[in-house]
Amino acid sequence: MRNEINEAHEAEEDSESTSRWAVVPGETIVSGEDYLPSEGTRREGENVVASRFGLAEISGRVVKVISIFGAFVPRRNNVVIGTVSDITFSGWLINIDSAGSAFLPIDEAPRFINRNEMDQFLNIGDVVAAKIWSVKLKGIDLVMKGKGLGKLEGGFIFKIIPSRVPRVIGREGSMVNLIKEKTGCNITIGQNGWIWIKGPDTDSEIKARNAIEFVTSKVHVSGLTEKVEQWFAEQK
Amino acid sequence: MAIKRPDGRKQHELREIKAKIDVVPNADGSAMFAFGKTVAIAAVYGPRQLHPQHMQDPSTGILRVNYDLLSFSVGDRKKPGPSRRSSEISKVTEWALEPALDLKAFPNSVIDVQIYILQADAGTRTAGINAASMALAHAGIPMKDLICSVAIGKNDKELIVDLNKEEEDFKEGEGATDFALAKLANSDAFTLMQMDGKIQPELVKEVLKLAAEASKHIYEAQKKALKEVVEENEK
Numbered sequence: 377m378r379n380e381i382n383e384a385h386e387a388e389e390d391s392e393s394t395s396r397w398a399v400v401p402g403e404t405i406v407s408g409e410d411y412l413p414s415e416g417t418r419r420e421g422e423n424v425v426a427s428r429f430g431l432a433e434i435s436g437r438v439v440k441v442i443s444i445f446g447a448f449v450p451r452r453n454n455v456v457i458g459t460v461s462d463i464t465f466s467g468w469l470i471n472i473d474s475a476g477s478a479f480l481p482i483d484e485a486p487r488f489i490n491r492n493e494m495d496q497f498l499n500i501g502d503v504v505a506a507k508i509w510s511v512k513l514k515g516i517d518l519v520m521k522g523k524g525l526g527k528l529e530g531g532f533i534f535k536i537i538p539s540r541v542p543r544v545i546g547r548e549g550s551m552v553n554l555i556k557e558k559t560g561c562n563i564t565i566g567q568n569g570w571i572w573i574k575g576p577d578t579d580s581e582i583k584a585r586n587a588i589e590f591v592t593s594k595v596h597v598s599g600l601t602e603k604v605e606q607w608f609a610e611q612k
Numbered sequence: 613m614a615i616k617r618p619d620g621r622k623q624h625e626l627r628e629i630k631a632k633i634d635v636v637p638n639a640d641g642s643a644m645f646a647f648g649k650t651v652a653i654a655a656v657y658g659p660r661q662l663h664p665q666h667m668q669d670p671s672t673g674i675l676r677v678n679y680d681l682l683s684f685s686v687g688d689r690k691k692p693g694p695s696r697r698s699s700e701i702s703k704v705t706e707w708a709l710e711p712a713l714d715l716k717a718f719p720n721s722v723i724d725v726q727i728y729i730l731q732a733d734a735g736t737r738t739a740g741i742n743a744a745s746m747a748l749a750h751a752g753i754p755m756k757d758l759i760c761s762v763a764i765g766k767n768d769k770e771l772i773v774d775l776n777k778e779e780e781d782f783k784e785g786e787g788a789t790d791f792a793l794a795k796l797a798n799s800d801a802f803t804l805m806q807m808d809g810k811i812q813p814e815l816v817k818e819v820l821k822l823a824a825e826a827s828k829h830i831y832e833a834q835k836k837a838l839k840e841v842v843e844e845n846e847k
Contacts, residue, residue, distance in 0.1 A: 398842040400835050401712070401749050402757030402798045416754070427714070427756065429749035429838055444842065446752020447640045447659060449717075475659040475673075475721030513670050513719050539752060 396431040396442070405432045405439055416441030430539075448474045448538035448568040450516055454508045455525070457533060457566035458518075460498050465491065468498050470506065470518060472568050473535075478516040480506060486526065503528045505564050505572065524564060531562070531574025534585060538569035540592045543600070550601055551591060558608045559584040583611065615770045618778045619648075626762070626774045626826055631742075631837035633750050641751025643837070645743035647774060649733035654743035655726045656751040662722035673718030677706040679727040679740055686732045701737045702727075708741050708761065708794040708804035714754040723753060734777040734790075735763045741794050741804065746834050750841075758834055759803060760827035761794035764819045766811055771818060773826050786810065793823040797831040800824070 399405055404423040413419045416428045417439050426432060430443040450456070450472070458472035467481040480498075482489060484506075489497050498504065505525050506518040520526055536544065544565060545552050556563055561575030561584040571588060575581040590607055594600060615623050627648030636642035639655035646652070662668045679702040683692045705727065715723070725747065727740040741761035749755060765775035768785030775790060782788035789809030795802045802820070811819070 398839040400758060400838050401755035402796070403835070427754050428752055429755075430752065431842065443752040445634075445641060445750050447657075449659070475661050475718055477661060 396433050398430070399426040399432045399441060400429050401426055405441075406434065410437055411439050412437050414438045414440040416443065443539045445537060446539055448472075450474045450476070450478075450508055450511050450568070452508055452511060454567035455505060455565070456508060456518075456568045457503060457505050457528070457564065457570035457572055458568070460500050460502045460504065463494050463498075463500065468494070470504060472516070472566075473538075473570070474516070474568060476511075476515050478506075478508070478518050480504070480518040480520060484518070484520040486520075498527060503533055503572065505566065528564065528572050528574075531572055532581065533570050533572045536569050536571060536588065536592045538567065541565060541567050541569060543594075544571075544588055544591050546601060551604065554601060554604060555584055555587045559587070563588075615767075615772070617772065619776060623770065624773045624822060624825070626829055627776065629830065629833040631746065631833045633746060633837050633841040639747070639751075641747045641749070641753070643743045643746035643750060645739050645746065645834075646731075647733075647735050647739050648776060649731055650729070650735050650739045650776075651731040652727060652729050652736060652739040652743045654728075654740065654747040656723060656744070656747040656753070657726075658723040658751075659718040659721040659753070660724070662720060667722075668720045670719050671716075673715040673721045673723060675706050675710055675713060675715060675723050675725065677702045677709070677725045677727065677744065679705055679729075679737070681729045681732055681736065685729045701740070704804060704806060705737065705741055705744065709744055709748065709759055711801065711803045712745065712755050712757050712759050712796060713748065714756065717754060723748070723751075732777075734775050734780045735792075737761070737806075738763050738774075738792055738794070742830060742834065746838060749838060757796040757798050758831060759794050760797050760830040760834070761792070761804060762823055762826040762830060763790055763792045764822050764826075765790050766809070766815070771815065771822060773822055791819050793820070795823065795827055797827060797834075 403426050407423040411424050413424045418427050424439045426441050430441045432441050456472045458470035460468050461471040462469040470478040470480050472478045504527050506520045509517045509519045559580040561573050564572040573581050573584050630646040632644045635644045636655040641656040644653045680698050681690045683690050725744050729736045738761040745759040765772050766789035767782045789811050792806045794804035
């Protein structure tokens with residue numbers, strides 16, 4: 377498998393040992409000075425309060441809310457899959473399904489490209505995997521130098537809910553590696569929810585897609601890796 | 613005290629509330645909210661890039677609400693498309709929802725909220741705000757709190773909660789007053805206050821108290837609907 381692009385910090389951490397429950401914005405998660413509000417939470421006097429809808433999780437002293445619905449919010453170092461929406465004199469505009477357009481400079485192309493023939497390398501509608509280099513007010517800059525990044529040819533892409541991507545990747549990539557192993561497909565997952573699958577034949581590609589959709593439909597089940605293995609066994 | 617209401621409710625009783633999440637599959641977040649026969653759906657798209665570009669604000673994101681009655685929602689067919697009334701309600705809904713949101717995190721972008729009334733029986737803006745608040749939460753947008761909205765009314769001299777169309781058209785005595793309110797669920801901050809008709813200044817305090825009381829029921833329904841969708845996923 378050529379792509380080892382799953383960022384460790386974006387992948388799921390320790391899902392087995394902690395319990396999770398649903399909270400709505402404004403709801404008190406825990407009270408006490410001992411707890412530290414983290415992602416998706418804030419402190420209001422004694423209480424730690426949820427700032428968004430999702431699953432609350434307390435690990436040690438840290439309280440956070442993991443969101444399970446909603447649009448993609450780009451962050452540095454995210455790997456994303458996007459389609460080329462425009463070609464400018466100095467690079468390509470990539471639609472990554474987020475607020476703000478993403479720009480891929482011409483220097484990021486793996487070989488020299490004549491400015492007059494940029495569509496020879498990436499034309500409008502082509503699909504690329506790229507990494508977010510920076511998120512600024514004026515837009516998002518992408519880079520394409522890295523393992524598993526570049527133009528995606530063959531296979532197909534489909535979309536899942538972006539906030540469930542860490543689930544599909546699993547801890548240190550365990551989930552996606554399992555699916556790759558079982559189906560023999562090459563899978564690239566963008567943090568923006570787009571997933572690219574290319575396999576030896578259409579049947580295994582569809583199987584990989586179904587497996588991923590099975591994972592995304594189970595948001596807070598623990599021990600999901602075993603369940604997926606079981607799911608694969610049932611498929612045969 | 614015992615006042616007779618046309619649908620047999622108690623004086624301070626809300627109509628039956630129905631709330632549901634995830635009703636529009638292609639939206640980032642969506643919700644349905646119903647007060648009796650008034651049914652509203654709301655869909656949230658975004659945060660996404662704002663067009664036209666001149667409206668973009670690099671210091672904060674903006675909220676854009678579009679409220680409309682569907683043509684079959686009222687007795688006489690409503691001509692589809694924006695009207696004076698619907699643009700006004702869109703704007704006040706925007707103002708009612710904004711204090712609960714943290715839009716600073718999304719510069720240059722927009723959060724679009726579409727509110728459609730499937731069935732109108734008075735209180736459509738309040739049902740719309742309740743649905744929109746749930747849809748925004750469902751879309752994973754950072755929020756301080758949920759927004760609860762309810763109309764308090766006055767028929768002749770009696771204050772009543774959540775008027776229906778018949779009560780809104782009440783003609784006897786002092787006539788009907790329709791006082792639409794929205795508030796943050798876990799604080800005393802009101803974000804919407806509109807009134808049709810007449811009311812004694814002393815009664816306004818009483819109105820706010822009734823609204824706060826009714827909001828608790830609405831908040832419970834909203835909370836239940838949001839949590840339900842997670843539990844469904846669990847199975």
